[in-house]
Amino acid sequence: MKKLLYTLLLTGTALTTQAQEVKWNTPGAGNPFLPGYFADPTVKKFGDTYYIYATTDGSGAGFGPSQLWCSKDFENWTLMPMNWPDSHWIWAPDVMQHTDGTYRLFYCQPCNLYEGIAKTPRGPWKNILGESEAVLVPDRFVKNAITLDGQTFVDDDGSVYLYWGTWGIYKGFGCGAGKMTPDLKGFSETRLIPNTEVTDFFEAPFVMKKDGIYYFMYSSDSCHDSTYHVQYATATSPLGPYTYKGTILKTSADGTIHGPGHHSILQEGDDYYIVYHRHDNPHSTRGFHRQVCIDKLTFRADGTIEPIEGTHSGIGKLGKSILTSPNLAYRKPVRASSYYDDHFLPEYAVDDNNGTLWRPRGMGQEWIEIDLQKVETVKTIWTQFEYGTSYYQYVIETSVDGKTWTVFADKRSNYLAGSPMVDFGDTQARYIRLTTTGTQKNGFAGALWNIKVFGKYETASPQLWMGLSGEDWNGTEWKNDGGMLGGAFRLKAGQICRQRLKGQEAIVLAPGSILEYTSPVLKSTQIHTATVWVYKDSQWTSMDADSYLTDGGIRIEAGNEPLALTNFRYYNWKQEEAEKQYDAVTGLVRIQPSDRHKRGLLVSLSAEEFAVGDTVAYIPNKGIEGVFETQNAPAIVKEVEGKKAFSFEGKQVFRSSFPLPATLADNAPYTLEAWVWNPELSENECIADFTSSHDELEKIMLVNGTEPRCGMLNHYGWYEDVGYKDAAALAGKWQHIYVEFDGRTEKVYINDRLISSKDIQILVKPIQFVTLGLNAENAWPFTGYLHSLKLWDEWIPFEK
Incomplete structure (x- = not known):
């Protein structure tokens, strides 16, 4: 596909000016204040440094790695890795400093709470109870309190309280809470704060104290959609009883502030700020591409909290800027090799707005070029890629005339993740061009939140x-x-x-x-x-x-x-x-980059290779080398309405003799095509399972059933799966199934009709084998006919 060339000159009338209302895509907007997908933020200030501890989002299910954001001015943030937790899930971290000077980190997996200890707010951490997976608060430690989203509160006398809970909406359920022992390894007192006190409590408790009043704040409804919002109750004791007061923060009327919740509070002098996550714009299908925002919290004279209208402007700096020179790239003209659609324009890479993203159309070597409009001294370039916790490989070139180019920074073999990526040099240039050449993970395009260019050495970002x-x-x-x-x-x-x-x-x-x-x-x-x-x-x-x-x-x-x-x-x-x-005891770790050498057609099988009546125990694969071998009974080739087909009667199961290549791993684009005839669709029937893993979002499974959520395509992802309300009507007819995924949007066609189109992200792990007629868990047998099946490790748009 030919790449589009996009050129845009930003003028005073092209975008909303600062004097007008600040919208989600207004240049210089301050919310979100972090460049990336993060959720469940805890904000802390230790010494002269602000820290944000958060769930790493945008990866489908809140998977790690462990990290924090730090800033001296609350405007320029640096992502820093931490050594622990080392678990699959790292949800809702909270850090506090204990009276003994140590720092304590609390985080959760579904559904346990863990505690780490360190001598700095950055770690290195170790589980305070010994083994890395030693549990501090197991599920239902407090009866009818599901363990998740742990958050600490320190009272005026130094006593530490821990609160936790999720799905507290059931009758008799609520939030678990307890006063901790002085060593913070256990509890001297616990209590269920019931949802009769904290109305509609769902999750994310946060407790603070002001003027003798204890404020219990929490999130209600579904974090996946617009219903998510923040409420609060008050008490005269940290463990209650609490009295419900009302809603603090909710989705805006125009929907651009969408599903705000799971917050913490920052106090600066007499001012209070609420730090929370909300969904990206445009909103992702699952609602798991959340971003961290901040707005001012106002207390009325009677102690109640004034409801907040969330903003895109944020609050700006809270200290002297760490930068010593202006961003020369801000709102300058840009050209790009391509752009995905009008939600991801090239101009968004130079608008200094963490809520807008330039996303290229493809996954190959894509570039963006900035015209500084005159020759400038260039010494520092900051690049904020879409996923700061994964690394990108790239090269930055500069030019005075747009014709002759000089390499400013060569990161084509980089394996360091970070945000911002900082590159130094000393050159005279009018044009800056960044080309992404590789990524740590398949399906991560070289998308940018921001690229910033400075005329001085900006060395303050700790890295x-x-x-x-x-x-x-x-x-x-x-x-x-x-x-x-x-x-x-x-x-x-x-x-x-x-x-x-x-x-x-x-x-x-x-x-x-x-x-x-x-x-x-x-x-x-x-x-x-x-x-x-x-x-x-x-x-x-x-x-x-x-x-x-x-x-x-x-x-x-x-x-x-x-x-x-x-x-x-x-x-x-x-x-x-x-x-x-x-x-001194931990070596550097190198993670190999994603395999970008596409193989093209990986799986290709067809009944046309056989004669009607053949008994087939081995099906040759015409994609990469190998065969499909029966694991139980052979398939008989029959003719069904003019097409030869392998007959599956629920006991025919084939497994490939070959694994699929790493080009299909992670979020890689793919294309799937099949001809299927099913006499009667059951709820779930698996035609082909292209993955051998079992966890959430790790599947690519072609199914043919009536299950309304996942009857046609299954990723074990719920929101990412595809069902078809008219599936029963497909019985006794040939189905031409075509699935295309470009790394962002997955489209499913049946008989040339588009039945599903939505943005998704999948997490495919190394594939040991492909299974036909059953899934890898030996469930959902297929009873029907398969004429042909093809799978590519690249995106091929559907054409009628």
């Missing part, structure tokens, strides 16, 4: 500037692919080899060898932490690397003995001792 292990030696240079600065150490003298020493990939410098790295931002006055692992006396030892630092670079020189190194780290901020100790 890992250098991260190199032995795996980063490519034979000629030591590449900084795991560090924000990119670039590489150059070999200036001697020789180097790569060697595995005591479980670690390392580089070994021969005596007298010299490695040098240069960067304009590596200054002797720069606050930093630099460490490296050195192999001595047959063991690895983490050492301070300051002796290697020079003004403007790093120089590593081997003396009279070989020098073996790995895990070189340089942070542009000062680590606490606990963080250094963690790095």
